[in-house]
Amino acid sequence: MLAGFSWLIFRILAGPHVWDFQFFLTTRNARDASLAAGMWTVGYTLRWIIGCAFLILGIYYLGAEAGFDAEKIMPLVLKKLPIGMRGLFMAILLAALMSTLSAMINVTSSVVTNDFLKRYFGKNLKQKQLVRFGQLASIIAITLAFIFSLSFxxxxxxxxxxxxxxxxxxxxxxxxxxxxxxxxxxxxxxxxxxxxxxxxxxxxxxxxxxxxxxxxxxxxxxxxxxxxxxxxxxxxSMDVLVKFYSRVRPFGFWKPVRLEAERQGLIPVNDSLPRYDILNGFLTVIFQVAMALIPFFLFLRQWENMISWIAVFGVLSIILYFTWYKKLPAADEI
Incomplete structure (x- = not known):
C-alpha cells in the first residue's frame, strides 16, 4: 500500500509523459487543459476495475487452479466465460492495447520529425518529406519494439x-x-x-x-x-523561465524565477497557487486510491470497507472542488 501510494505521488510530480501531452495539447485553453487533466485522472484510475474484476474472478472461481500466477489468471478466466462474453472482453483488451500503441507510435513519429529532424537537421525539408520520415520512424520503432520483446x-x-x-x-x-x-x-x-x-x-x-x-x-x-x-x-534563459513560470506557476525550487516574475508584475506576491498544487497533489493520490478500492471491495463484498472508501471519495471530492476546481483559470485566460 505504501509503495503504491509513493508511486502515485511520484507519478503526479512527474506530470504527463511525452505521449500524454498530445491529449492536453488538443485543448482550447488552460482551463480546458486542467479539466482534461481531471478527466484523465478519473479515466486512468477506472481502467483498474477490469483488472480487479479478472483478479477476483480468478481467485474466486479458479483458486489453486490458477496457482495465483498473474500470467495464468486472465486466460483461465476468459476460458470460463461464455463465448459471446469472451469475445467482448477480448475486443475490450485489444482496443485498449491498440489505442495505447497507436498513441505511442504516433508521438514517436512526432518527436522524431518535429523535435529533432525539423529543428536540427532538416529545417528546409518539405512537409511531404517530413511525413515520410515520420512514417519511417514509426516503422523503425515498431521493429525495434518487436525485436526487444523477444528477450522477455x-x-x-x-x-x-x-x-x-x-x-x-x-x-x-x-x-x-x-x-x-x-x-x-x-x-x-x-x-x-x-x-x-x-x-x-x-x-x-x-x-x-x-x-x-x-x-x-x-x-x-x-x-x-x-x-x-x-x-x-x-x-x-531567465526570460524563457519567467514566461513559463508566470503561465504554469509550478511549485518547487523556483525562487530566483519567482522573484523576477513578481518584480515584473506577472504574478502576485506570495502567490498561493503553488501551495494549493502541493495540497491537491497529495489529495489526488488518495482520491485515486479510493476510486480503485471501491470496486475492489465491491467485488469482494466487503461492504464496510467499501462504504468507508466511498465516504473518503466523497469528502475528497468536496475538498478538491474548492481547492482545485474553484481555482481553475478563466476560459479566456492565456
Missing part, C-alpha cells in the same frame, strides 16, 4: 523492465523539469541517457539484488544524476 521470458519480466525504464529514464528527469529552475533541456536529455546506461549495466552484470532494491537504488541514483546534470549545464 514472461509478462513479469516485461513489466519489471518497463517500470525500471519509466522510473529511472522518464519519471526522475520529468519530475525535475517541473520543480527545479536549473534543470534545462540538455540536462533532461543527458539524465535520461545516463539513466539508460545504468539500466543496461544493471540488467547485464548485476542481477543478484531483489527487484525492489534495484528499483529504489536506480531511482535514487537517477535523481543524483539529474542534480549533477542540472549544475553541469547552464539553465534556460
Amino acid at each position: 521470458k514472461n509478462i513479469v519480466s516485461a513489466w519489471e523492465t518497463m517500470i525500471f525504464v519509466i522510473v529511472t529514464m522518464i519519471l526522475a528527469p520529468a519530475t525535475m523539469r517541473w520543480h527545479w529552475w536549473r534543470f534545462s533541456a540538455r540536462a533532461f536529455v543527458w539524465s535520461m541517457i545516463l539513466s539508460a546506461v545504468i539500466i543496461i549495466g544493471q540488467k547485464m552484470f548485476l542481477t543478484g539484488w531483489p527487484v525492489h532494491y534495484w528499483l529504489a537504488f536506480d531511482s535514487l541514483l537517477s535523481f543524483v544524476i539529474c542534480i549533477i546534470m542540472g549544475f553541469v549545464f547552464s539553465p534556460t
Whole structure:
C-alpha cells in the first residue's frame, strides 16, 4: 500500500509523459487543459476495475487452479466465460492495447520529425518529406519494439523492465523539469541517457539484488544524476523561465524565477497557487486510491470497507472542488 501510494505521488510530480501531452495539447485553453487533466485522472484510475474484476474472478472461481500466477489468471478466466462474453472482453483488451500503441507510435513519429529532424537537421525539408520520415520512424520503432520483446521470458519480466525504464529514464528527469529552475533541456536529455546506461549495466552484470532494491537504488541514483546534470549545464534563459513560470506557476525550487516574475508584475506576491498544487497533489493520490478500492471491495463484498472508501471519495471530492476546481483559470485566460 505504501509503495503504491509513493508511486502515485511520484507519478503526479512527474506530470504527463511525452505521449500524454498530445491529449492536453488538443485543448482550447488552460482551463480546458486542467479539466482534461481531471478527466484523465478519473479515466486512468477506472481502467483498474477490469483488472480487479479478472483478479477476483480468478481467485474466486479458479483458486489453486490458477496457482495465483498473474500470467495464468486472465486466460483461465476468459476460458470460463461464455463465448459471446469472451469475445467482448477480448475486443475490450485489444482496443485498449491498440489505442495505447497507436498513441505511442504516433508521438514517436512526432518527436522524431518535429523535435529533432525539423529543428536540427532538416529545417528546409518539405512537409511531404517530413511525413515520410515520420512514417519511417514509426516503422523503425515498431521493429525495434518487436525485436526487444523477444528477450522477455514472461509478462513479469516485461513489466519489471518497463517500470525500471519509466522510473529511472522518464519519471526522475520529468519530475525535475517541473520543480527545479536549473534543470534545462540538455540536462533532461543527458539524465535520461545516463539513466539508460545504468539500466543496461544493471540488467547485464548485476542481477543478484531483489527487484525492489534495484528499483529504489536506480531511482535514487537517477535523481543524483539529474542534480549533477542540472549544475553541469547552464539553465534556460531567465526570460524563457519567467514566461513559463508566470503561465504554469509550478511549485518547487523556483525562487530566483519567482522573484523576477513578481518584480515584473506577472504574478502576485506570495502567490498561493503553488501551495494549493502541493495540497491537491497529495489529495489526488488518495482520491485515486479510493476510486480503485471501491470496486475492489465491491467485488469482494466487503461492504464496510467499501462504504468507508466511498465516504473518503466523497469528502475528497468536496475538498478538491474548492481547492482545485474553484481555482481553475478563466476560459479566456492565456
